[in-house]
Amino acid sequence: MMRISFGRHVLGLAAVVFGVIALVWRDFNGWQQITVLGNIPHREILVYFAAAMQLVGGFAIQWPRTARAGAAMLLAIYLVFALLWVPRIAAKPFIYDPWGNFFEQFSLVSGALIVYALFDRGNAERTARLARIGYICFGICVVSFTLDQLFYLSATVSFVPKWIPPGQMFWAIATTIAFALAAIALLSGRLALLASRLLVVMIVGFGLLVWLPAAFADPHKLFNWAGNAENLAIAGAAWIVTDFLGHNRASSTSSP
Numbered sequence: 694m695m696r697i698s699f700g701r702h703v704l705g706l707a708a709v710v711f712g713v714i715a716l717v718w719r720d721f722n723g724w725q726q727i728t729v730l731g732n733i734p735h736r737e738i739l740v741y742f743a744a745a746m747q748l749v750g751g752f753a754i755q756w757p758r759t760a761r762a763g764a765a766m767l768l769a770i771y772l773v774f775a776l777l778w779v780p781r782i783a784a785k786p787f788i789y790d791p792w793g794n795f796f797e798q799f800s801l802v803s804g805a806l807i808v809y810a811l812f813d814r815g816n817a818e819r820t821a822r823l824a825r826i827g828y829i830c831f832g833i834c835v836v837s838f839t840l841d842q843l844f845y846l847s848a849t850v851s852f853v854p855k856w857i858p859p860g861q862m863f864w865a866i867a868t869t870i871a872f873a874l875a876a877i878a879l880l881s882g883r884l885a886l887l888a889s890r891l892l893v894v895m896i897v898g899f900g901l902l903v904w905l906p907a908a909f910a911d912p913h914k915l916f917n918w919a920g921n922a923e924n925l926a927i928a929g930a931a932w933i934v935t936d937f938l939g940h941n942r943a944s945s946t947s948s949p
Contacts, residue, residue: 698939700932701754701764701808704801707926708751708767714918715744722919724797725774729781746770754808761812768805775799789844796837797923803831804930807937824937831934832879835892839872852903871895879934886942889935896928 714722719740721727727739746766753763775798781791810823842849846865853861871891878888904924908917 698936700804700929700934700936701760702929703932704767704804704808704926704929705751705754705763707922707929708747708754710922710925711919712744712746712748712751714915714922715740715747718915720915722922723916724794724919724923727777729777743770754805757812761809764805764808764812768802768809771798771801771805775802789840793837793841793845796834796841797927800831800834800838800930801926803827803834804926804933806830807933811937828934828937829880831930832876835872835876835879839869839876842869842872854902854906857902868895886935886938889931889938893928893931893935896924896931900924900928 711722711725715725719737721740721743725743727733727736733739747770750763750766750770753759754767755763775795778791778795778798782795785791804827806827807824810820810827813820813823842865846869849865849869850861853864855861857864875888875892878884900921904917904921908914908921911917
């Protein structure tokens with residue numbers, strides 16, 4: 694069994710934040726939606742159920758004894774949220790926005806799957822296989838992050854703070870290229886650990902420079918707080934990948 698060093702704590706913290714946001718606003722946010730189900734009765738029950746899943750899973754994943762159960766809970770709820778984007782993809786397959794939202798949620802599924810696999814005390818071969826699947830899935834999600842920024846470059850530009858030199862367009866293009874390079878590194882295995890570390894730094898930077906100021910500028914807007922939680926969760930998933938790769942390197946180095 695591998696003890697994921699830090700990424701699982703970040704993913705769990707983000708899940709707790711998501712749960713608190715759902716309870717405070719008594720609603721789902723822009724990424725975690727059930728609108729595809731229509732106007733269902735007693736909708737608030739689903740809100741409370743999703744919030745409870747994220748709160749319990751987010752706390753459980755923090756401790757080694759309950760980490761696997763917590764990861765399973767987060768994997769399940771984020772998989773549901775990801776799959777709820779599929780009908781929108783089917784309805785408008787040539788519009789990338791629902792694809793992008795699907796892969797944002799699926800990146801959290803990938804991180805949770807790695808934690809779930811690596812806290813398995815049973816079959817080592819199964820552990821390695823599941824963790825590898827989670828890793829590859831996350832790499833595919835990074836491809837989607839690249840495409841999302843590329844297809845909606847003007848929107849990406851608008852998120853960049855105007856005060857950061859040399860300009861908004863520069864950073865929109867630079868971060869899109871960075872996502873593309875990270876995806877290539879992760880899926881090819883070349884410089885993957887370095888790429889994952891830099892990816893974590895970049896995503897954390899998004900939180901500090903874009904989402905956190907937005908929440909303080911307009912604290913009554915659900916989108917701003919949910920954006921912080923979503924960004925933190927993706928950073929946690931990327932950090933889990935970094936921990937996974939670091940452990941693999943350490944294991945290969947120590948092997949005779």
